[in-house]
Structures are given as C-alpha cells and as structure tokens.
Amino acid sequence: MAKSIDVELLNVQKKFGSNVVVDNFNLQVEKGECVSFLGPSGCGKTTTLNMIAGFLEPDQGDLLIKGKRMNGVPSNKRDLGMVFQTYSLFPHMTVAENVGYGLKLRKVAKAEIAERVGKVLELVKLPHVADRYPKQLSGGQRQRIAIARALVTEPSLLLLDEPLSNLDAKLREELRDELKRLQQEIGVTTIFVTHDQEEALYLSSRIVVLDHGKVEQIGTPWEIYNRPASEFVHTFIGKSNRMQGVVEQVQGDTLVLKTASGFTLQAPSRERRFSIGEPVSIYVRPEKIHLQTADARAESNNEMQGRVKLTSFLGAYTECEVEVGHDVLTFRIETAEQEASLAAGQTVNLNWKSEDVFVFSGQVKEQ
Missing domain, CATH: 2.40.50.100 (RNA polymerase II/Efflux pump adaptor protein, barrel-sandwich hybrid domain)
Structure with a gap:
C-alpha cells in the first residue's frame, strides 16, 4: 500500500543574512505520524517549523502539504493548527470563546461552534472550565486550552513549538502524557519542536536530530538512541x-x-x-x-x-x-x-x- 505523505520538504534552505540557519533539509512526514525536531538552541528546528507554518518563506527548495506546493501560500490557507511556547490566550475572552475563536473567523454557525468547542474541551478533559477566564486557570490548564483551540478547527496538520517548556517538571510530564494520548486518539499528523530529548523519545514515531541547520539523523526513537549516525547524535541523546x-x-x-x-x-x-x-x-x-x-x-x-x-x-x-x-x-x-x-x-x-x-x-x- 502506498504511503500517504502529509508534509514534504525538498532541499529546503533558509538564510538570515549570510548565516545559513537551515541547510538542504529533506523530509517526508506520513499521515498520522508524530515527528519531532530535536536539537540544541540555534539548530534550525523552530525556523523549519515556521516555514511549514507559513510564517517564513524558504530561500531555496520546496515545501509541500498533502502534495500541494506551499511556497508563497499564507499561513491561514494551510489547514494547520499551531501551539506555541506561550499560551497566547485572549485574556478578555472566556475559555469557550478562546477555543471557538478560529471557528468564528471561519463564520461557522453558533450552534456548531458550541458543539465543537464542547467536544474538544471534553477531549482535553477540561469541560468544566468553559466559562472561566485564562487568569483563573493553572499553567497546565492554559496550555491544554491552547491545544484545544488548535484542534477545534480539525486541522490536517498540528504544529507544536516547545509547548511544554514553560511548565514545571510535574506538569510537563502530565501534559506530555496527555499530548501522546490526544495524538494517538485523533490521529492528526503532528510536528513537535523540542530541545528535550526525553520528550522527543516519548512522543515521537520518528525524530529529526538537527545541529547547526543540518540534519544529523532521521529515525525512530530506538534507532536514534541505539544506532546513532554520528558522534553528535550519540552525545546529545541520553x-x-x-x-x-x-x-x-x-x-x-x-x-x-x-x-x-x-x-x-x-x-x-x-x-x-x-x-x-x-x-x-x-x-x-x-x-x-x-x-x-x-x-x-x-x-x-x-x-x-x-x-x-x-x-x-x-x-x-x-x-x-x-x-x-x-x-x-x-x-x-x-x-x-x-x-x-x-x-x-x-x-x-x-x-x-x-x-x-x-x-x-x-x-x-x-x-
């Protein structure tokens, strides 16, 4: 059976001035996969995610989503949901209003918005906070609401930019478990950026290890840990x-x-x-x-x-x-x-x- 490819990067390069931040990046992400970009600060992982999201344009190469070339296509036309390090919730809106905001922009009927918001809040196990405001929530709850907001539009691609980095150790572990459950339950194709090797090993079906803008290795967590392709990979992981x-x-x-x-x-x-x-x-x-x-x-x-x-x-x-x-x-x-x-x-x-x-x-x- 032929593989269904949701995201493809072909010889993608990005420069800031004379500095090559992402160099000759090639990757295929299959439908339903959770792929992590892993590496130290400055390795190009967030820059690559921002190109997939449409916030940055590649200087060279092609970026495809579901077989369609996305170079030059604005972010709101890419059918994706994104979760950032910061929660980015509107403080003057209730949780339900925050989660439903993307549907409102798409002019979805109010009754359908209410139904879909209710379902996604159930999914992240927070139906009881619908009428609260962000300041009334814990950090872990706010990040779950940010994830719910990204999922409510039913995107074909979910992008996560270090969504656990601002949480304490216990909350990180709890939300990591929740993310894995959600990803497997929904089956949405997911790209996850992290510098935390344990998160990458735990959540991913495959890991892309990056260093100074170059791909050092792409493989399953087992392959990355037990069959490192380079000294950098071996010393960075574990x-x-x-x-x-x-x-x-x-x-x-x-x-x-x-x-x-x-x-x-x-x-x-x-x-x-x-x-x-x-x-x-x-x-x-x-x-x-x-x-x-x-x-x-x-x-x-x-x-x-x-x-x-x-x-x-x-x-x-x-x-x-x-x-x-x-x-x-x-x-x-x-x-x-x-x-x-x-x-x-x-x-x-x-x-x-x-x-x-x-x-x-x-x-x-x-x-």
Whole structure:
C-alpha cells in the first residue's frame, strides 16, 4: 500500500543574512505520524517549523502539504493548527470563546461552534472550565486550552513549538502524557519542536536530530538512541561515558582499542573505517555497564577494575561513579539489589559487551 505523505520538504534552505540557519533539509512526514525536531538552541528546528507554518518563506527548495506546493501560500490557507511556547490566550475572552475563536473567523454557525468547542474541551478533559477566564486557570490548564483551540478547527496538520517548556517538571510530564494520548486518539499528523530529548523519545514515531541547520539523523526513537549516525547524535541523546584511546588492531569488523588509562577494549567498527594508531573517542552508556558476576563475565568482551567515587540514590536505581585510571565511568544498578553493598572507596569490577561500545574518529568532543 502506498504511503500517504502529509508534509514534504525538498532541499529546503533558509538564510538570515549570510548565516545559513537551515541547510538542504529533506523530509517526508506520513499521515498520522508524530515527528519531532530535536536539537540544541540555534539548530534550525523552530525556523523549519515556521516555514511549514507559513510564517517564513524558504530561500531555496520546496515545501509541500498533502502534495500541494506551499511556497508563497499564507499561513491561514494551510489547514494547520499551531501551539506555541506561550499560551497566547485572549485574556478578555472566556475559555469557550478562546477555543471557538478560529471557528468564528471561519463564520461557522453558533450552534456548531458550541458543539465543537464542547467536544474538544471534553477531549482535553477540561469541560468544566468553559466559562472561566485564562487568569483563573493553572499553567497546565492554559496550555491544554491552547491545544484545544488548535484542534477545534480539525486541522490536517498540528504544529507544536516547545509547548511544554514553560511548565514545571510535574506538569510537563502530565501534559506530555496527555499530548501522546490526544495524538494517538485523533490521529492528526503532528510536528513537535523540542530541545528535550526525553520528550522527543516519548512522543515521537520518528525524530529529526538537527545541529547547526543540518540534519544529523532521521529515525525512530530506538534507532536514534541505539544506532546513532554520528558522534553528535550519540552525545546529545541520553547519557554516555566517554574515554580517549587509540586503535591497536582492526580484525575484520572488530576494533581492538587501548584507552588512555591503559585498558584494552573491543568494539564493532559499525562500517566505519579506522586505521591502526588512530586516536578515537570511545563511548558506552551507563545502563550497559554491569557489576561483574560469573554470568555477566561470560557474555562480556570488556572488563575494567576501579574504585567507587560516588553513589547517588535516584529511586528505582542508584547511579555510581567509578574511577578507572584517568577516567570516571558512570553506571546504574537497581537500588533494591545493590545499593547497600556499594560505598565510596570500594573496589569494583565492571564489564560490558563489545556491541555496546561506540567508537568515533578523533578525540573526545565537548558539547
């Protein structure tokens, strides 16, 4: 069955003066997908969203929505809903009037406006606030109303520009859950801009990782986390331990590495080319490192001994820092199993599988 493409960007570029903010952006967003643009401040994610919305025009390339070229088409002709960082609610209007405002502009009959506003307020679980004013709502409620206002016109495309960034941690988590429920329930094609990797991993069917206006990788959350296409993607997504080293041997698809602290490790080349003596950056994620047991050792290709520097209780797990030569490695253990047996100064043996190591050419890059 042929895929239905709702949004397509073809070689899109945007400059501000001589500064290239978005460079050669190519993407297809399928109907019903939730795609996140993820990256640090200044990477071009909001600029790209604003081009899709019609607030900015690309300098080069084409932008299509449902197969129609949108270059030069005003925002109000693009059949989309948008939610911003700020709530942008009219303070002198009630919630119902705010939500129904877009329908009023479209000259929808009053009875239909009332019906559709009622339905969308039910959808965001806030039917009881219809007669209140924005100042009478909490931050989380205001953002839900902003989402309801974007959905009430039944757009074919929903654009979200960091809608959770102004909320406290607990509200962010609650509204993140609500957004996922709404997106799956309605099935509206959604593009979500965020600098928060956890939000992107949680909400998205696919993630576009951006850096300095360029697409570093497009993939599912699993692919982005477990099969990063570049060192930037690996270090930007999740935590990772970093070590410096050199390549000692290349044995087919397996690299033998010597760390700056003198340990020998094995790692897959992942189809990258390395030469003997080449300096490399070596990465392994905390959750891939284990305290050595007989079973773990049998599966492991890499072992190190170090001294516990610090333990931090984080509820379900305890995070431990271990000094290993010149390096400090972080790993996690389930609190219920190991918390009581680890203490600062204790010597521990660590191991992990070679397949869990990522190697990139050059020295460690600071983010």
